[in-house]
Amino acid sequence: MTSKENPVIGREGSQPKGVARRREILDRAIDVFRERGADGTSLRRIAEAIGISHAALLHYFDSREQLLVAVYAHAEAQRSAPDSRTGVDSILDAAVINVEVPGLVQLYSTLLAASLESRSEVGKTYFSERFDRLRAELTEDLERGQDAGRIRTDVPADHLAALIIAASDGLQIQWLLEPSIGLESTLRTFAELLLPPADGDRAGG
Amino acid sequence: MTSKENPVIGREGSQPKGVARRREILDRAIDVFRERGADGTSLRRIAEAIGISHAALLHYFDSREQLLVAVYAHAEAQRSAPDSRTGVDSILDAAVINVEVPGLVQLYSTLLAASLESRSEVGKTYFSERFDRLRAELTEDLERGQDAGRIRTDVPADHLAALIIAASDGLQIQWLLEPSIGLESTLRTFAELLLPPADGDRAGG
DNA sequence: GTCTATACTTTGATAGAC
């Protein structure tokens, strides 16, 4: 169930009852964003879709931003459950899967932009830690790839990690605005850039 | 002055008087965003900083989004005036310059995220055209580089163009959240990935 | 602990007076 380290993000008091109800709310809220993105999703609309008052929502989440971050974290945790590998491919695969649910990409982009604002505390913390974690995992994976000869060694792995995440994020947005760019093929091209220069013409598996 | 094709974006009626006043407003508004980003920048705050009412602002721009897009377009047009080259380096240099003004990166990210929403018409149009233009310019430049032997030819130039823009956008955000990642050095690493595989060890200028 | 009702404040937007 991958609930060992799920970022709960809500209020502190983690009584079993509250946690269960919070999960219910998040599950319903995710559906709202799947359909409508972060667009018409005011607290009152979300609450209405769930069947409670908007004030009740704020009983579980201190602010709208906290709720939205929790929704995105919850959705992402669900998605990363199946494979849970930390490789380069998982990032690129995730990008292709993400754009199938424009509402979540939109939610991600909106929250990320908001996290840059000075007042954003929850968002800034969440995305800082998320990027730190993703970069660390990817760097490790790339270094293993370098040791195994699958990744070129003339460039630092941590740079590549940051670039892969950045390119993935940026391309998803470009694709939503112009689907003809070919998200998957473009990302595969990026993966080719990571290969070590072929000495002869030997292609690895 | 690079005013031949400046995206004016405001109202249609382009009387000289209105245009001049609109420029005044944009110039003042840019300063507001430089200081405060898209954060505390309601129409009323911007109007107050300019010295008019918020309703007067809406006389020149049909909506808040239209004003903000115009502000960003105006700021970007100012910045791209000095060099106006269309190369890969200009994109990467622009990224380094951009993060020195966090408010503008924040404004860019906010507007871009908003442009993904269904209701956004001005934003969607602006960013779609902007990405189309940037990708086309970059692709051309990369193809010239491929012909000149400066860029590797085993990957399509249009893919590289989209990736460079995406990585630049994404990295600026990562850097704002975690400056230790080294924006400039990481982008230089990306530039290295574009080089043709060295046959011997000959380094080109 | 959970939730409704309600009120407060800010915001984008519109209408009409000067």
Added chain:
DNA sequence: GTCTATCAAAGTATAGAC
């Protein structure tokens, strides 16, 4: 062209029922 007045919607906060 600019203002004041006004509106509806939204985020937030509090009081109190159960």
